[in-house]
Amino acid sequence: MVTSDTSVAAAPPRCPVPGHEQSKVVLGGRYGTPGRRRQLYVCNMPKPGSTASSHRFSAPLTVPYPGAEPTGTQTEEERAKEAEELRTARKYQFTAYDIASGLVLVSRGTSYAQAGHDVRERAARRWDPAAAGDAARRHGTLVSDWVEVYAEALWRAQAPCQDAWPDTVLVGVLPLLAPGPGGRGGAPALAFSVFVALTHQPGARPAIFAIRLSTGTGAVHWASFLRELDRERAGAPARIVGDGSPALATAVRRVWPAGEGAPRPALWYDEHLLREEARRICQDRGLDRREGRLWQALQRGWRARVDWDRFAAEVRRHAVPELDRWLAVAGPVMERQLAERDRGRPVSRRPVRAALAELERRLGARRAAFGNRARTERLLRLMALDVSGMARVHAWTDLICVWLERSGGRPTSSQRRIADRGGRSSLRSRAGTGGAPHHPAP
Numbered sequence: 001m002v003t004s005d006t007s008v009a010a011a012p013p014r015c016p017v018p019g020h021e022q023s024k025v026v027l028g029g030r031y032g033t034p035g036r037r038r039q040l041y042v043c044n045m046p047k048p049g050s051t052a053s054s055h056r057f058s059a060p061l062t063v064p065y066p067g068a069e070p071t072g073t074q075t076e077e078e079r080a081k082e083a084e085e086l087r088t089a090r091k092y093q094f095t096a097y098d099i100a101s102g103l104v105l106v107s108r109g110t111s112y113a114q115a116g117h118d119v120r121e122r123a124a125r126r127w128d129p130a131a132a133g134d135a136a137r138r139h140g141t142l143v144s145d146w147v148e149v150y151a152e153a154l155w156r157a158q159a160p161c162q163d164a165w166p167d168t169v170l171v172g173v174l175p176l177l178a179p180g181p182g183g184r185g186g187a188p189a190l191a192f193s194v195f196v197a198l199t200h201q202p203g204a205r206p207a208i209f210a211i212r213l214s215t216g217t218g219a220v221h222w223a224s225f226l227r228e229l230d231r232e233r234a235g236a237p238a239r240i241v242g243d244g245s246p247a248l249a250t251a252v253r254r255v256w257p258a259g260e261g262a263p264r265p266a267l268w269y270d271e272h273l274l275r276e277e278a279r280r281i282c283q284d285r286g287l288d289r290r291e292g293r294l295w296q297a298l299q300r301g302w303r304a305r306v307d308w309d310r311f312a313a314e315v316r317r318h319a320v321p322e323l324d325r326w327l328a329v330a331g332p333v334m335e336r337q338l339a340e341r342d343r344g345r346p347v348s349r350r351p352v353r354a355a356l357a358e359l360e361r362r363l364g365a366r367r368a369a370f371g372n373r374a375r376t377e378r379l380l381r382l383m384a385l386d387v388s389g390m391a392r393v394h395a396w397t398d399l400i401c402v403w404l405e406r407s408g409g410r411p412t413s414s415q416r417r418i419a420d421r422g423g424r425s426s427l428r429s430r431a432g433t434g435g436a437p438h439h440p441a442p
Contacts, residue, residue, distance in 0.1 A: 012059075016057060017043070017045075023043045023045040024043070025043055025044075026041065026042050028042035038058050039058065040057070041058070041059065042054055042055070043055055094119070094123060096400040096404070097393065098122070099146050099397075101118075101119055102115050102118075102119040102146055103146055103147065103154070103382055103391075104392070105143070106143055106147065107385065108362065109361065109362030109383075111366060112142075112143050116141075116142035116143045148374075150403070151381055152378060153399065154382065154399055154400075155378075155381040157403075158399075161199050161209040161210075162209070163233060165230075165233045166201075167237065168237065168238065168239045170197070170206070170349050171197050171198075171242050171248070171352065172242070172353070174196070176192055176194065177191065177367075178190075178367050190215070191367045191368055192370070193214045193216060194212075194213060194214075194359060194380060195210075195212045195213075195222070196208055196352065196356065196359075197209055197211075198355065205388065208385075208387060210225075210229050211377070211384045212225050213373055213376060217247065218247050219247040219254070221247075222247050223250070223251040223254045226252065230255055230256075236263065236265055238265060238266065239267075239268055240268065241268040241270065241349055243269075243270050243349070244269035244270060244274070252264065266340070269330075269337070270348070271334070271348065272350065273349075274330045277326060281320070281323050281326060282298060282323070285320055285323075287318065294314045294315070298311055298314075302334075305335070308338055315327050355387050358383075358387050359383055359387065362383055
């Protein structure tokens with residue numbers, strides 16, 4: 001029920017919705033449990049896009065943290081009211097620095113619960129002492145809500161190549177296994193897969209510019225990943241450096257059909273993988289003696305075409321069937337890549353392998369616990385920014401402040417808007433497909 005209480009000394013706050021500065025605001029009741037109640041206000045103008053003739057809102061908190069020095073003009077009643085509202089409005093009692101600190105923690109592999117605990121400890125804020133011990137203070141929804149609200153803004157502000165393809169793209173996929181339905185003793189099953197795309201400009205640090213979740217590693221999943229990136233960016237890459245899998249080659253042909261629009265990117269194999277396979281064959285056959293001509297030619301054969309020709313001649317001279325089969329595949333690939341190799345262009349997927357290894361370490365044993373696709377993807381984007389060297393607490397604090405100033409001091413989306421409903425897992429409910437449910441960015 002809306003009331004107009006003339007006994008309240010302080011004037012009601014202005015409505016925070018842009019354009020409502022001159023609206024009429026009256027008291028609109030209170031909400032929360034006893035001891036944790038907040039005052040609501042009613043604005044007599046409708047919210048944009050709403051059919052209701054008015055809307056309710058709560059006022060911004062007027063002190064920065066519990067225990068702050070009271071101003072001399074406040075009465076005891078006003079201070080008590082502020083303290084009660086501070087206890088209630090947990091999502092407003094942290095500074096932008098606190099939020100950035102929590103996001104940096106989870107970007108480096110800390111769990112939601114531990115990050116929330118660390119932020120509360122550092123900011124000298126606690127759960128109600130009457131709550132059940134340390135378990136309550138380690139509740140994970142604090143930082144997971146921040147990931148939902150702020151991760152996309154940070155990603156858009158810092159990730160490179162958001163509007164156009166880079167000239168050379170390094171791609172890779174990380175399949176993450178978890179215990180199957182039989183528990184720890186059962187055969188591992190794919191929990192989800194992580195696709196990444198990096199750019200590596202000469203003289204600069206490799207940076208992840210795209211990261212997506214999927215439910216497999218086949219051609220359909222590769223095609224979905226590349227097609228989504230192509231829709232978001234102008235042009236096409238000149239070169240894609242991959243792992244040489246048939247699934248990736250099929251996906252490139254599907255996304256960039258021959259003779260349609262932009263020319264198809266040249267698909268490059270990871271020369272490190274080809275070299276490691278040749279080394280394995282030589283070691284299995286006892287051909288890895290340091291003084292041996294074949295082993296020496298193998299170490300040098302990747303530098304230039306003349307070195308490759310010497311190595312290929314040694315392979316044919318030894319006539320090892322498995323090595324001959326390997327050369328039949330690797331020979332045409334290396335001849336083309338050595339002929340097209342440009343000085344200064346990255347041809348190694350070492351940055352991709354390092355990034356995937358780091359993501360696997362940070363996800364760790366929690367991989368089986370992730371169930372919400374949109375929130376997990378936003379967490380991975382924060383991890384990608386940190387792997388690329390962009391996650392800094394002070395930098396993220398500034399970006400969060402700028403973003404909040406542009407949105408009137410409040411997030412533009414409600415927390416847990418992307419939460420799964422009905423006990424379903426959006427991350428695993430589309431098994432066998434490459435698509436992902438669409439969640440609008442905040």
